[in-house]
Amino acid sequence: MQIEIDANKRTLQGKGASRRLRVEGKVPGVIYGGEGAAQSIELDHNNLFYKLKLEAFHASVLSLKVDGVKEQVLLRDVQMHPYKPQVLHVDFQRVDTDKKIHMKVPLHFVNAELSPGVKLAGGMVSHVLTEVDISCFPQDLPEYITVDLSEMAAGSTLHLSDLRLPENVEIPALIKGDNLPVATLIVQRGAAEESSMS
Structure with missing residues (x-):
């Protein structure tokens, strides 16, 4: 639309x-x-x-x-x-349809509640980035990029290279070798200790 x-x-x-x-x-x-x-x-x-x-x-x-x-x-x-x-x-x-554009697009985080780090370890997902700089032709520009958190374990970090990009969309930072963190799964020390004490 x-x-x-x-x-x-x-x-x-x-x-x-x-x-x-x-x-x-x-x-x-x-x-x-x-x-x-x-x-x-x-x-x-x-x-x-x-x-x-x-x-x-x-x-x-x-x-x-x-x-x-x-x-x-x-x-x-x-x-x-x-x-x-x-x-x-x-x-x-x-916009020139024959030239690539650089845009910041928002990240939509999904399935945090399904991840082992949240379900089993009571962890919390911390969003390091909320948007990402992409490069593509105007007709391929996504409104947002979905970040699936369902596989995240406690203490793990999701990086730019882990994102599933739409077709014909690139992340310039990755091409330059900057594999930035996107989200981390943090487990509060207190929460883990309480569950082991009870």
């Missing part, structure tokens, strides 16, 4: 113009990259604010409609107000 978002071209630039837009319930933004020149845009604040709550909005190729013309883009940067629930600025990057 592709997420669509509407925008209009923005002609007035500068801080004053951006402030006026925000007062009107709009968010200034920019689209850059690809063949076209950078284009200043404005978006409806509330619509954008709710879309930003969707995990998929941050890790999907989006369909951005600017004055009726659709472009395939990625969300690249969001500036939020320090304490108000307000989006101040947003950046989108055009």
